[in-house]
Amino acid sequence: MRLLRPSGVLFLAFVLAVAACAPAATPTAAPATPTGGPPIRIGAPFNLTGGMASIDVPAANGARLAAEEINAAGGVLGRPLELLIRDTKTDPATAATVVTQLIEQDKVVAVIGFNDSDYVLAAGPICQRAGIPFITVGATSPRLPGQVGDMLFLTPFGDNVQAAVGAEFAFEKFGKTAYLLWDKGAEFTTVLAKYFKDRFTELGGSIVLEDTYQSGDKDFSAQIAKVKALPQQPDFYYISALPDDVGTIVKQFRNAGITGPIVGGDGYDTPLLIEVAGPAAENVFFTTHSLLTADSPNERVRKFVTAYKQKYGTEPEAVFAALGYDTVYVLAEAIRRAGSTDGQAIKKALESIRDFPAVTGVINYSPQSHIPQKGVTVIEVKGGKFTLAAERVPQKVPAP
């Protein structure tokens, strides 16, 4: 008995402390307007805290915006969508627990979420076993469907597609020789560099120097010294990097007097690139899902950017906001086509989707391919702004 008392006091104090903290958070209205049946529940696990938060929070915001728009327009099958957004703390074990809970307790009919394959691979098999469709918002590894199973779909293109476009674009525009640098501390950057090399050498290009670094490195002078020591500078520099490192790398390369074009993947699609690198970011090209600007020639993009700004008071922080938005619309369309909320029926309906107009391009699925064959946007940094350099599909895609 004596033992219990201090902990009892502790618990009470703790509860009080939590109660005191709670009201500080901002309240957000839960969606639900149309009536005509119980809401259709969709699980939406994201890493809202921790290392992935900078891209997962915009993705969750985009998804919430889409659900509210759909509900305002009457919902799906006469029923409102209820998006159950959950934080998985950038921890795969939590991701697995949360998804189990969403399926078992909340009885969701489908799950959307995550922008990195680590979390998709932890949560995906659980959905697969339960027969619940899972659409990943931003994980771009083309191997995911093979690793998880037939209930998994991707909203973005695969890394092999964007790497192929990067290689083809640079080969035509800049030339046959390239320098290749990648971050070996992450799966995405490693795989992207591999696909780029495959496609670029296939085209007849040659990599004059390959080098690596580790995510979080702050000093790239060793890599730069090796580039400077080359007898002749390559036509361009392909650097496969994560959003956090992009700005630093570009700035240090430029400061060392390397002025040639720098090419990269969708890791560059972050405000950090221009914020950190400043004028040094000029002559940087990268492949990504869409160019999100309020004055875009694409009407869907304009509409999305305006709606996002109206709801959250800021332009979309990352392109993943648009991917989250598109994912909910694609899923809603599949439920509408399926006419039911049965897992297998939704899966079949998703596989029948062709030419679906989304903010990040046109989405096609088929029973053979759960990765959409979408166009890739190439962006150039010009005058301190992201500008459209090209929109293209690859002529040939390296095998996953």
Next chain:
Amino acid sequence: MGKQSGSEMKILPGRRVEIWLGRSLGGLLLLGLYLLIERGGNAYLQRLTILFLINVMLVVSLNLFTGFTGVFSLGHIGFMALGAYASAILTMPVAMKAVNLPNLPLPLASIALPFLPALLLGGLTTMIIALLIGIPILRLSGHFVAVATLGFLIITRVVLINAEGFTRGTRTFTGVPPYTTLGWTALWALFNVYVAWRLKHSTLGLQLLAARDDPWGARGVGVAIGRVRLIAFGISAFFTGVAGGLWAHFLTAFSPNAFYFSKTFEIIVMMIVGGMGSVTGSVLGTLLVMSVTELLRNLEPGVAVGSFTLGPLYGLSQIGLAVLLILLTAFRRQGLLGDREFRLEATIERLGDWVRKARFSIKAPSAREADPLINELISKLSKR
């Protein structure tokens, strides 16, 4: 401790029955709880219980070294990583290995072991590595061991990232068969707690505690401090490695990022909350930390307070845990149990005393009860 063993010597036959009754009751209660969760069919609860039991193994093993020796280890998650990768490489089906790990050397590439031998081999590999690094590391003392084991954690991560043929480097390690069940985990956790308990109350355990509390005195009575610490380090690493194996076959996909600072701090927090040096405290600490985190996590999407909804409150569980820690360091620095143990015997005795007292107070006036001499006389008479 002295007081406790004194009271144990005075155990009376009647009490012995009570204790055995209590023990079997406790055992039955655990078994019932297990069956309830296992047969209940709630997959969410089952997952949480498996995670809890794996964490119990990690915390008890960490405590077995850090709590009993007073020397901090920050490298235990490195052992977990080794156990996880080693056992996962051993169990992965051969066809899957050809796809996922094409560069694996031959003897490993052509075998796929059942779960138990793979777990044991994973644990043994970890133990051997722990003994090898333990020999130089345990020559250090105090904070230097913490720094050296931290170095081990960092080296393990670098090796895992670069040994691509074995680990796929930074890429997610997938294709691990989902062998971990509630039964396996429960058996291993029980075994781990039992070994830690017996160790604490063995000669070795007493030597460890003596060396912790008074190294010079312990040396004076002939305790080979380095040797006993190395044994504890090895046993601790073995169970941590097995826990890693269970975790790997539970999650089935992981990368080196999972075995780093955040997991290290997670188990240290659980150990400190429970009490350093207490086996049952480790179990309680894990239970408290996990319940608080999970409870608050369930409040994160929004809480209905009367007519309006609070939230969403993402991050609440992390903040809650931090508040718990601050309160704990302010009011109960030694953790829930300190280095004492929750003893069924002692609790039953106390309970028995209470029942006896309650029975007595009906017959005897309080004045007589307060007099120790008369009290003793009565208790002797009532025994006949």
